[in-house]
Amino acid sequence: MAKIVGGLASSHIPSIGGAMAKGLEQDPYWKPFFDGFPPARKWLSRAKPDVVVVFYNDHGLNFFLDKMPTFAVGAAAQYQNADEGWGIPTLPPFKGCPDLSWHIINHLVDKEFDVVTCQEMLVDHAFTLPLKLFWPGASCPVLTVPICINTVQFPLPTAARCYRLGQAVGEAIRTWDSDLKVAVMGTGGLSHQLDGERAGFINKKFDLEFMDSLQDNPAWATQFSIHELVEKTGTQGVELLMWLAMRGALGASAKEIHRNYHIPISNTATGVIALEAA
Ligand code: DHB
Ligand code: FE
Numbered sequence: 324m325a326k327i328v329g330g331l332a333s334s335h336i337p338s339i340g341g342a343m344a345k346g347l348e349q350d351p352y353w354k355p356f357f358d359g360f361p362p363a364r365k366w367l368s369r370a371k372p373d374v375v376v377v378f379y380n381d382h383g384l385n386f387f388l389d390k391m392p393t394f395a396v397g398a399a400a401q402y403q404n405a406d407e408g409w410g411i412p413t414l415p416p417f418k419g420c421p422d423l424s425w426h427i428i429n430h431l432v433d434k435e436f437d438v439v440t441c442q443e444m445l446v447d448h449a450f451t452l453p454l455k456l457f458w459p460g461a462s463c464p465v466l467t468v469p470i471c472i473n474t475v476q477f478p479l480p481t482a483a484r485c486y487r488l489g490q491a492v493g494e495a496i497r498t499w500d501s502d503l504k505v506a507v508m509g510t511g512g513l514s515h516q517l518d519g520e521r522a523g524f525i526n527k528k529f530d531l532e533f534m535d536s537l538q539d540n541p542a543w544a545t546q547f548s549i550h551e552l553v554e555k556t557g558t559q560g561v562e563l564l565m566w567l568a569m570r571g572a573l574g575a576s577a578k579e580i581h582r583n584y585h586i587p588i589s590n591t592a593t594g595v596i597a598l599e600a601a
Contacts, residue, residue, distance in 0.1 A: 325499040327600045328370040330573050332509040332566040334593040335449040340411035359583025359595040366580045366597045372506035374420050374466040378565040379510040380474040384447040391476045392439035397469035398424035402446045414451045420466035430495035453510040483545040485564040489571020509569030511562025515591035524557045525592045538579045541570040576601040
């Protein structure tokens with residue numbers, strides 16, 4: 324059976340793509356952010372996952388407001404990136420893993436998560452940039468399975484539901500008949516709000532408490548309703564649900580290998596974490 328080696332999470336901000344394309348990693352504005360990644364890459368070079376399952380939220384590239392699935396799973400052989408209008412380079416296609424995708428889909432539907440299945444799926448900055456940050460080579464060396472959680476248009480799934488989705492995805496991976504090693508990733512957050520009266524809102528205290536909870540008390544954030552999470556983290560900070568799904572997939576115990584937290588990049592409090600599965 325397949326093995327889950329661990330979990331990764333990162334913020335996803337379009338301007339990171341521009342900074343990487345321009346080689347600004349050592350620039351004083353960017354350095355404290357990019358310095359968060361080499362220790363996670365070092366862990367990856369030891370853990371050597373073959374496949375990564377990525378929880379992220381699409382921002383209008385593949386799903387628009389007219390048709391918005393709560394949960395959607397990619398089941399394609401390849402995922403294309405496309406221009407979202409941020410003025411950043413489009414990255415080369417990412418290889419899929421249809422066999423694991425369909426195994427996850429079958430398990431999720433069996434567990435009463437009625438997901439949308441996508442045999443074609445465009446992937447946006449929330450998928451491409453964290454992969455590029457953890458695997459910075461010319462093309463991504465691991466196979467991928469994208470899983471979208473809607474955090475763009477209300478109603479959003481609860482934190483408890485996202486955690487349980489992650490747990491079900493973890494069960495699916497561990498029962499996948501394969502010798503491959505799998506990592507799980509969540510992208511988004513941490514606290515940020517891009518629009519409205521509270522644009523620029525950041526909540527460092529909550530972000531750090533959330534990061535602290537992930538190792539030993541992973542269900543901590545499930546006590547909060549979506550409206551409480553928006554209040555505490557901002558309208559886009561609620562993307563931290565992806566981190567929660569990732570942690571759910573790791574099972575009962577996980578060990579923090581590395582973390583970084585830096586404010587701000589663009590309008591966002593950025594976080595990175597690597598957790599090793601037990
Ligand atoms: C920013 C953050 C996001 O999560 C996103 O999807 C787009 C932009 C930002 O801070 O600029
Ligand atoms: Fe986002």
